[in-house]
Amino acid sequence: MAAFEWPLSKLEIINSALSQTSDNLVASADDGSEEWNAASPAYERGLAYVCESHPWSWLTDFRELQPAPNRPDDRTFHVAYNIPDDLIHLILVRVRERRPCIWDIQNNQIYVHHHQWDYDQQDSPPPSPDQQRHRPVMIKGIFSKNSDPTFATPTVVLVLQMFVMAGIYRGMHSDTAEADKLWTEAMRMLDQAKARHDMQKPKYAIFNSRYTAVRRTRKPWRQTPYGWSGTGDPN
Numbered sequence: 001m002a003a004f005e006w007p008l009s010k011l012e013i014i015n016s017a018l019s020q021t022s023d024n025l026v027a028s029a030d031d032g033s034e035e036w037n038a039a040s041p042a043y044e045r046g047l048a049y050v051c052e053s054h055p056w057s058w059l060t061d062f063r064e065l066q067p068a069p070n071r072p073d074d075r076t077f078h079v080a081y082n083i084p085d086d087l088i089h090l091i092l093v094r095v096r097e098r099r100p101c102i103w104d105i106q107n108n109q110i111y112v113h114h115h116q117w118d119y120d121q122q123d124s125p126p127p128s129p130d131q132q133r134h135r136p137v138m139i140k141g142i143f144s145k146n147s148d149p150t151f152a153t154p155t156v157v158l159v160l161q162m163f164v165m166a167g168i169y170r171g172m173h174s175d176t177a178e179a180d181k182l183w184t185e186a187m188r189m190l191d192q193a194k195a196r197h198d199m200q201k202p203k204y205a206i207f208n209s210r211y212t213a214v215r216r217t218r219k220p221w222r223q224t225p226y227g228w229s230g231t232g233d234p235n
Helices: 010-020 034-052 129-133 154-171 176-198 210-216
Strands: 060-065 079-082 087-094 102-106 109-113 137-143
Touching: 010 034, 010 154, 034 087, 034 154, 079 137, 087 109, 109 137, 154 176
Parallel strands: none
Antiparallel strands: 060 137, 079 109, 087 137, 102 109
């Protein structure tokens, strides 16, 4: 049995797509050929879309950000932070000891409201405005630093190949029907890739919400509402 070739580079994915569309393969990247000029943009756009569509393990990371020199234009917030150049999608922002905070993205910066955790420490006085402006934050996001498909799963790579094939049919063959068909199939397979990827992550217990329970049950509710998972009285 032949060895399973893995991982695949951009050139190898493009050539694999070209072989499936019965087109000439390319010998090297950026060779100026019609095949490369049609397939390369499709690959890059497809890769960007795939990366942003899900918090893949090889793309998701925590970063510490230092305050920017300017104050937020929106005075509801206290400190501004510059967005990293390689950030694709911001998931959350946390402050000291990784506590949640109020934040927003404005003017291509992350604005953070600090007062809500200035007073968390009851035994210590709140920091001065100058101290607030120098506090770092921790962000969790999807970053492009590891977007090379060598870090991706086989299903994700197959999705990329199908996006490239759709670009080839649209750009070289003017076959929009086949291109649309491949694009639709790639989107369906992308959902499979997300599900398979998430199988590798730890399983989390279902969050028991008293608001969900009260919607299920007439008041006054019984001691253990249906679906409460056996954890007892929601009160």
